[in-house]
Ligand code: RNT
């Protein structure tokens with residue numbers, strides 16, 4: 001039994017029999033799992049820097065800490081790093097791009113002038129990698145966002161500039177969706193808010209509704225582009241008031257039938273998005289998730305295998321919501337190897353989905369309906385020690401990606417060969 005492949009296969013066989021006793025088919029779970037795409041966020045690769053020539057500092061109240069060497073400095077480096085991440089993650093996934101990651105060839109292209117041509121290289125690369133693309137207009141790291149207001153700005157010139165950026169971004173999303181044959185989710189997050197108590201909470205919100213309506217006025221085929229809106233509780237510099245709060249966007253998404261984006265780090269610390277999914281899906285057509293991990297505040301830590309991550313995955317599987325929920329990741333950690341951050345976070349998300357797919361949900365629901373809460377609790381607890389690790393290893397093995405922590409040594413080699421030769425430019429501490 002020293003052959004590691006054989007060991008994984010045998011362990012899987014035993015696990016499969018164990019799950020079958022509960023009426024769960026591991027093969028079916030694996031097959032379902034393979035069809036779920038996770039959208040990896042490009043911005044973990046370079047600390048939300050992007051490739052505009054203006055060299056604006058990270059804004060919008062976003063902060064990346066750490067100065068781990070090897071940050072991607074060019075689009076080619078970022079693609080190389082992403083390719084490295086994808087081969088360590090089982091399944092077929094997506095990439096989530098921000099507008100500042102266009103290929104501007106050293107030219108200054110204003111945000112309201114960007115077009116699909118600046119993302120042709122990404123589209124070609126995505127085709128070759130066989131991944132779908134998602135998109136985000138960038139309403140931060142820009143002189144016109146420096147006072148912390150964009151789409152809700154009192155100055156109509158500034159508002160219109162950002163509306164035009166949003167319009168341009170939706171066209172890029174549609175071009176991506178068209179070229180790749182899979183709808184692009186274009187997500188709108190703006191940093192707008194006030195550090196201190198506002199005199200009017202009302203006016204910026206009324207302006208934001210108008211700006212969003214103007215931005216979304218052109219109908220776009222949902223087969224090409226889907227619009228999402230993302231709320232936040234507070235940010236650095238917007239501690240007292242955020243224009244796009246949860247209630248604001250929940251109402252907007254319901255009223256205009258847009259996708260609502262729930263970011264796991266954007267709520268009160270004891271509030272969880274796993275409990276919101278089955279509520280809001282009664283009213284909005286689809287959801288986008290920004291799976292993240294807040295630590296004390298919206299600190300965007302790498303996604304780990306937490307109770308909340310498991311609860312999110314359970315909700316998606318139990319509610320049969322997978323076709324209506326787009327799963328994206330959103331964290332930025334510059335204190336560890338940036339590719340490892342992608343790999344750890346994404347593998348955890350997939351692992352949580354696998355465990356949810358291995359749950360004997362029907363049985364639990366029957367117990368619940370019968371009022372047998374003792375058995376419900378007992379079975380839920382027993383499940384926590386079922387051999388899902390053996391199924392996970394087998395899934396990695398048959399997907400042709402490293403099993404267990406074997407990906408780490410591969411990544412260390414890449415770090416020595418490639419990352420360590422990159423000069424540590426503009427590290428943020
Ligand atoms: C910010 C939002 C937003 C960003 C990305 C970079 O609080 O979570 O989603 O993280 O757009």
Ligand code: ZN
Nearest residue numbers: 230263290330
């Ligand atoms: Zn987010």
